[in-house]
Amino acid sequence: MxxxxxxxxxxxxxxxxxxxxxxxxxxxxxxxxxxxxxxxxxxxxxxxxxxxxxxxxxxxxxxxxxxxxxxxxxxxxxxxxxxxxxxxxxxxxxxxxxxxxxxxxxxxxxxxxxxxxxxxxxxxxxxxxxxxxxxxxxxxxxxxxxxxxxxxxxxxxxxxxxxxxxxxxxxxxxxxxxxxxxxxxxIPLSKQLKALGQSKMIGAHLATMFMLAGHYTIYAYFTPFLETNMQLDSKWISVFYFIFGMAAISGGAFGGMLSDRIGSKPSILIVIGAFAVSLFLLPFAASYMLFFIPVMIIWGALSWSLAPAQQSYLIESDPVTSDIQQSFNNSALQIGISIGSAIGGFALTQTGSVSSNAWFGGGLVILAFLCAIYSFSRSTTAEKESIAA
The missing domain is CATH 1.20.1250.20 (MFS general substrate transporter like domains)
Known part of the structure; x- marks a missing residue:
């Protein structure tokens, strides 16, 4: 490298x-x-x-x-x-x-x-x-x-x-x-805005947004989750954050290697699908420490594994406007963080149980999966012109 x-x-x-x-x-x-x-x-x-x-x-x-x-x-x-x-x-x-x-x-x-x-x-x-x-x-x-x-x-x-x-x-x-x-x-701003408005790109950006929203629905409230479900004190909570952090840091590199090996589209579906499963498993895994730790590690690693494959997919889909697409995808990521934190607070208020946050988050990740499939099924203007030629 x-x-x-x-x-x-x-x-x-x-x-x-x-x-x-x-x-x-x-x-x-x-x-x-x-x-x-x-x-x-x-x-x-x-x-x-x-x-x-x-x-x-x-x-x-x-x-x-x-x-x-x-x-x-x-x-x-x-x-x-x-x-x-x-x-x-x-x-x-x-x-x-x-x-x-x-x-x-x-x-x-x-x-x-x-x-x-x-x-x-x-x-x-x-x-x-x-x-x-x-x-x-x-x-x-x-x-x-x-x-x-x-x-x-x-x-x-x-x-x-x-x-x-x-x-x-x-x-x-x-x-x-x-x-x-x-x-x-x-590139004229009108052309870039038109590229951003293509259904294929909208689906990809929504997939990123819902993926991060699902993640932060539970991650923003991870401390009360550990306190309530696992009765951990502040010392052990710090240890779990450290383990999660190391997994998350490795996730970006893992996502990049996976995308280079099998391609961006299958990587996107594998990461989003496995991430949804890990969120749905979290509340059940919390009853058994030896089960919870590996599930948490997988959750942490997958939380940042989507981005490299998604960015590669954007470049492949529309090389001419790939820079603005990459930038907008980062904006979608930030919006997802804000939405997920807000939904997590709403879920906690409505249900009174932080465990439900993981299931709300899993539901959002399923939406991300559906958005990715929708994006794959669509063509960009450039692709349509290439086919016509």
Whole structure:
């Protein structure tokens, strides 16, 4: 594998930490900023929404700019956003800084994905995407425990100073080791929007959204699930999060290798189908520790195994607009996280049992499976023109 892909993956880890790292330190931030806990929670919600909206827009508007220069400039903006967060004196000021880091993170992530497939041979593109997603999952999974640890030792502001320093390290690696990559020929926005509106692509993006929604319906409430169903204390809950995290981190690489070996379409169906089964099994497995751990590991690994195959499928389906499709798919992922967390809260309120969240989540994943099948059954405009010719 080209070493440049590993550099891009490291950069994604550095910038990706900023999204969910506040999740474990919300009470501390709320106290320091004199706001309610629910208000502090908007730091996560706003980040996800800005990420989802900014990614495709920024990709289109910067399409002609040389990729390496754009990457370095965006990392610099990300650095500034974290420094502003470190020095923020009010919650409003911190929210503005949060918008800056969200927008820059969105562009860095999609640039990493699009650049990764351009620096490797075609046969390794899914594996390259898998490594990038391994970086994304690493940052999302490890962000919460890292945030709690650093905040306890040195205070919550130091977290963002550390992330800023990591971004400087990424800038150094990109500057010295990444080759220049010319921007793409700008495709008219109307054509890109038309490509996004094709039923084949809509089905693929909905599959990603429902997959992540199903995952976060239970994962967002995993702590009360472990407390209620397995009577675990905080020490053992941390152990289970660590095991889950390691499985999730490996999932991206596994998904990439699977897609390279058997193709994107069968990989997508296998991953989504097995993921649904693992969610439905979770409440039953919780009665037996030796059964629950392997089910949890499979659940964790599959939670990030879809992305490489899905990204490869988007590239294969419409190569001309693949960059915007990849960006929009990341937006669908972020929207899925928000929807899943909201549905999980609704399910818990309505049923009073966190176990039901796993079944609600499984139902959403079945919808993802159906959306994937629908997408496979449709043709893009380019494919129809090719058949006609």
């Amino acid at each position: 080209n070493a440049k892909v590993y550099i891009l993956a490291l950069s994604v880890i550095a910038v990706g930490l900023v999204e969910l790292i506040v999740g474990g330190i919300l009470p501390v931030i709320a106290d320091d900023m004199n706001v309610s806990l629910s208000a502090a929670g908007q730091l996560i919600t706003v980040f996800a929404l800005v990420f989802a909206i900014a990614g495709p827009i920024l990709l289109v508007t910067t399409s002609k700019i040389e990729r390496k220069s754009l990457y370095l400039t965006t990392l610099l903006i990300f650095f500034v956003g974290n420094i502003l967060t470190y020095f923020s004196t009010s919650f409003s000021f911190m929210m503005v800084a949060r918008v800056i880091t969200a927008a820059s993170t969105a562009l860095i992530v999609v640039l990493s994905l699009t650049m990764a497939v351009k620096v490797v041979e075609s046969k390794h593109k899914a594996k390259a995407l898998g490594l990038i997603y391994m970086g994304i999952s690493s940052s999302l999974v490890l962000g919460v425990p890292i945030g709690i640890l650093v905040s306890d030792l040195w205070g919550w502001r130091v977290i963002f100073l550390g992330i800023a320093l990591l971004s400087l390290g990424s800038m150094t690696l990109i500057y010295f080791f990444m080759d220049k990559l010319e921007g793409e020929t700008q």
